[in-house]
Amino acid sequence: MLVLVTRLWARVRGRVSWWTPALVFGGVFFASWPLMALAEPSGSEIVRPETYWWYFVVTASTVGYGDVSPSSAAGRVVGVLVIVGGIAALTTVFARLATLLEQARGRRMQGAVTVDVSDHFVVLGYTPGRTEPMVDELLADHARKVVLCAWDDVPAHPMPDRDVLFVRGDLTDDDVLRRAGVQRAHSILIDARDDNEALAVAVTADHVASNAHMVVALRDITRAQRMRYVDEKLQCVQWHSPRMITEELKDPGISEVYTELMSHGGADTYSVRLPESLGAVPVEHCQTVLGRTYGATMLAARAGDALLVNPDWKSDIPATSVIYYVGSRRLTPAELAKTLRTTS
Template sequence: MLFRLLQRFVGPRSWATPTVVIVFVFFTSWPLMALFESADSELVRPANYWWWFLVTTSTVGYGDFYPETTGGHTVGVYVIVGGIATLTTLFTHLATKLETARGKRMSGTATLHVSGHVLMLGYHSGRSERILDELLADGRHPVVLAAWDEVDRNPVPDRGIGFVRGDVSTDEVLRRAGVQRARSVLIDAHDDNEALAIAVTVDHVSPELAPVVALRDMSRAEHLRYVNSSIRCVQWHTPQMITEELLDPGITQVYAELVTHGGGEHLLVPAARLARTGDLRRVPGRSGQALRRNGTGRTHPERPVGQPGMGNPATRGQHAVLHRQATGLPGQDRPRDPRGGEGVTTSLRPLPAVGAALPARRNPSSNDPLLRS
């Protein structure tokens, strides 16, 4: 009856309910205990009663103080029942709060209190998991995923990331995801038009950020830079490069300069695969040595690069830029060797591993066979 009255006036989910109950039991049991116990009883003294009340309501029953009369025992039962009811109400209320908070996190309706994180705006099944795994493997920054309403629950609950759901082009959702405290932001939208709309909102909420935008049409990069000149645009179909740009800003520009240095057409190919063809030979290059295909199918007689079917240990596991400089414009005749080989020149330059710093100029006297002069 007491609990029903309290729930009606205080509220069934209020922290005040167990507090009011335990205070009521304490101040009603003490006079009753003093009434039934003898005047010289150690139990009813103020310095001792609160201790007895605490250990009794918690059902510990330490035993240093206890009532000796029948009336005192009855009051003790009243205190025990009040304590059990209070603890039950308290723990039930606590469990409800925890479950509600967990449900909000899973459904993406909670406001996250995180900073220095990487924020992913947009979710694509399979693709987003790959990016998330690479970000989490780096381990330097927490990750938050903000998805559209169509994703009703956290799609990766086992990753231990923050999750927010809603229209990611609105400032309300971005603020719940903590965009104003984020270290970096990835905009991975359904299409480039939506990416532009999200970029406008991100710039409005946090203009100091330089978002990474995954674009399907790189010609739209100019439009995005009207919003923020610091926006970094990456091809949508290169998730690994997107991850690198999020963790190490500017890495895509480094790669772009590597593959466009010197003009011409460049292709990224495995160096060991190129060496196994057996049609490359060493010639002087801008930075020491290069590999040139002479169109005859023969390698340099003094410095072979590789044998057919064998990989060169110096280039195994590396990548290279294959640079093709055409000797004529499309539609014009190109010089050809007597055996019908195309008149092209290829230069082989090793690239660093993804995320690694650019190598410094190496000593020409190094033991590396590719760098010997």
């Protein structure tokens, strides 16, 4: 019996339209008014046109202010019919709303919607266990929305618990990328299943996007030059460096800074240990000496097991600490100690 009722309700709910509650309300109104006129005594206030519509609304909606009510037993029976009809009409309204909400949620979960956002991040491609941490990094700043656009083999939204919009389809199709808002995006990540696919997606994304910063994750970084045939401003990042990928998306150009620092020549990263004889050295003094004397910048200091990245200028660096800095050449401990002592 329960199964039959469930099936009947599902069938009725699927056929409910916005006209249904209107027809129910109208039918009950025009049927109950003459019945109320027959049931109530002659001259009763409740059957007057200026009164009955008010009585009908408050009774059918089950608000029931009680300012107007039938005085006869037959009139109360008609009132019960009004209440039942009102409940039936309201039920159809709620059923219709529930159906619409369910359909909308289903479309969102299936990636069939067109997103209405701009200046957002678009991630083209989904890899289980890899994409989630990158999306979390993008969401951590709370600065921009994130849209995940995946291939058709992803059947439903893979991250429904996160504040991520989802679009699904062929990533080499202009219409699919437009549904993901690629043309209005701040940054676009192409994280494909292989480098050949990445090239195909990059061609389409470059065609659709206007001024978005485009980042391509490559397994073979030597293909970066070929990728730039698509767009010379396109930025390629090693696929195995997801943290650098997300930083490049948020701050365009930062991967080039990292690459330059890790390359030989120009400004390189070095380390030097402070002699014990110096004692504690103020960070401000150390930064000033490095900058003015050697054109270098201190990045971090290691005191024992503690690594202090970008240490506070008002703090001190203990003796024997290791300083990490960016400069044009390597400094010896004696050279740095002498400069720190003689420079005030």
